Amino acid sequence: MxxxxxxxxxxxxxxxxxxxxxxxxxxxxxxxxxxxxxxxxxxxxxxxxxxxxxxxxxxxxxxxxxxxxxxxxxxxxxxxxxxxxxxxxxxxxxxxxxxxxxxxxxxxxxxxxxxxxxxxxxxxxxxxxxxxxxxxxxxxxxxxxxxxxxxxxxxxxxxxxxxxxxxxxxATLSFFEFLQIKRIGEPPLPEVGSLQSLFDWKPADFQRVGADAVPLVGNFHDYLLRGGFPQCALTESMTLAQKLLREDIVDKVLKRDMTALFGVRRIVELEHTFLYLCLHDGELLDLPQLCSSLGLKRPTVSNFIDLLESTHLIYQLKPYGYGKEVLRGRSKIYLADAAIAPSVLLKGKALLEDGPALGRAVETAFFKHVFTRFYRQSIGFSYWRGKKDVEVDIIADIGGELVPFEVKYRSQHTDARDLKGLARFCQERQVRRGYVVTREMADFGITDLQGTPILKIPAPLACYWLSRGELGGGQ
The missing domain is CATH 3.40.50.300 (P-loop containing nucleotide triphosphate hydrolases)
Structure with missing residues (x-):
């Protein structure tokens, strides 16, 4: 012994x-x-x-x-x-x-x-x-x-x-749990059991709550930078928090777990694959391009991606459809936490000044929240891509009802010209309602998109309510 x-x-x-x-x-x-x-x-x-x-x-x-x-x-x-x-x-x-x-x-x-x-x-x-x-x-x-x-x-x-x-x-800490662990006081917001219930609100309700929710924005950006790992969230120094995430979490999975549990020996190639995914968080996976860029064979990369999903570092989102549409379609890759990419890529607070990267981080955070909220109900998630490269970021299939979510986290106002994919999907699939996740609190409200009611909701509010006690029922 x-x-x-x-x-x-x-x-x-x-x-x-x-x-x-x-x-x-x-x-x-x-x-x-x-x-x-x-x-x-x-x-x-x-x-x-x-x-x-x-x-x-x-x-x-x-x-x-x-x-x-x-x-x-x-x-x-x-x-x-x-x-x-x-x-x-x-x-x-x-x-x-x-x-x-x-x-x-x-x-x-x-x-x-x-x-x-x-x-x-x-x-x-x-x-x-x-x-x-x-x-x-x-x-x-x-x-x-x-x-x-x-x-x-x-x-x-x-x-x-x-x-x-x-x-x-x-999953990693939700936005609401992040506020709790850091003991940050919550603004005076109403409880919302489901985002669907917001379609019954009056314009004055959106205006009032949007104004009350402004303090959430700074905390939400801090959440995107520090991430949902409790030790990182509680670390005072932003630089140290991202260093802990990079070295104590990601590196241990790539260099220890992969070898001990799965017998991976080509750790350098695995690290390069993960770094590539960090650079393309929230994007469609282009396997031929990835293989060409890294000089790796397709079976090797496919195996690496499956292992990264098994160790809970990434999610794979399949295309919407049936049969060959899904089998032949490309996966969309989301990192397990929005702070992983900026920590691995050493972006620091510069993420907040990089519009495209910030938008990807918000989409990753929102996907984690909506997935965590509904996965226990056996709800299917996918993305949709139509002709002429129009697309919808996330599709939830809730008991046969399709609910689309589009993330447009940018300072400029989002109007119908920016939502061509969402409009086409709603028309083709006869969708009853949809959601656009925005940045500005002034965008909060209901709009009509070619006959389909669309809720435009700021990302901090969407993530806050989705995780506020993870209340049951409704999308």
Missing amino acids: IGTHAELTSVLRQYNPWWTGTGMPDLPTWQRAAFGELFDWMQAPPVGRALLLAGARQIGKTTLFLQCIDRLLKSGVPPSNILYVTFDHPLLKLHGLDGVIKLWREVEPAADGVEYLFLDEIQATKDWQTWLKHQVDFDKRKRIAVTGSATPLTLQGQESGVGRWHTLQL
Whole structure:
């Protein structure tokens, strides 16, 4: 055995101080929107599955686990029935899942009732899918939550775990969560359960709320620069915040996770591919051009892109359509957070002076917000590109109703001449309503686009309301 019994026991007790009556480590008083779903699942899973909390590194998965454990302890769960482990620790990783569970029960005998297991970075352990399947199938006393910063669910072992876990996708901090973690006071804005409800507002309502929301603009720009990683958001220095994002998050995924989990050896080529995607965030992926620019073969680049998506650094948005339209169409690439590109490219605050780059960052942020808000409802997302290169940035298919979103974040006024793609899509698909995400608060309101009502909503307000408690219902 690598590591003595005493050493392993000491490590395990360090991660589980509640076994000895020691208080929990200092935890944030605020909670992410995902906390409620995590806690409800651990209390009463709707189906016999484990819960997989998936998301990028350093976005708060461990904090969510510890907050959930704290709530369970306060609700009366015996401390010995709760286990927290992170398999980032080398000794625990080498000891394996069964070894850790056995050690737990040697040092802390089970009490009556349900056992709660919180397993961090489970993808670092051997055959974790098979182990999780057996636990779910044969031990109904356990409730298990696991995390994965790099989740190879679509790679080896997929069949062994299919149907055995429910995935809770955790994105980087939303704009509302960013305001909460930085303790920034909110302006006096009304609660909006869905953006759709804004179509019932009167012109005076838009004018009043737009004026009240002006203080959001500066904070929204700060959010785009610092990003949605809690450690970066709380760092006072903008330069240091972007350095942390670049070196402690992105570099670790590219240089450590890719090698350890996926066996990637061509790290330099992978870094170049990711740098290219940062330069083209929010754009259609031109694989031939990418391959030509980097001197790489198409299968290699395609594999890199799939791996980057698996490690939660990018999203791939497919074209709207069916069959060959989707299979032959190019993907649109969004980075997982709007601050990644300016941090990797060393732009700093210069992003705010670069109109096209700022527009791409806003589109990336908005896509993350609308995707996070609705993905649990099995809503399909795509983009649309018509003839003569007219397009719509994001299409949501909500129960058969198509809802288009176009992002036009620029200082000049947006009128019908700038919305030809949106107008054509609404006419061809008989869309009932659409949205244009703008920059100026003065643009806030309803406009008619060739017979289709369109809500023009400033990006700070759109992201704020989409993430304000992630309220249910409506688009």
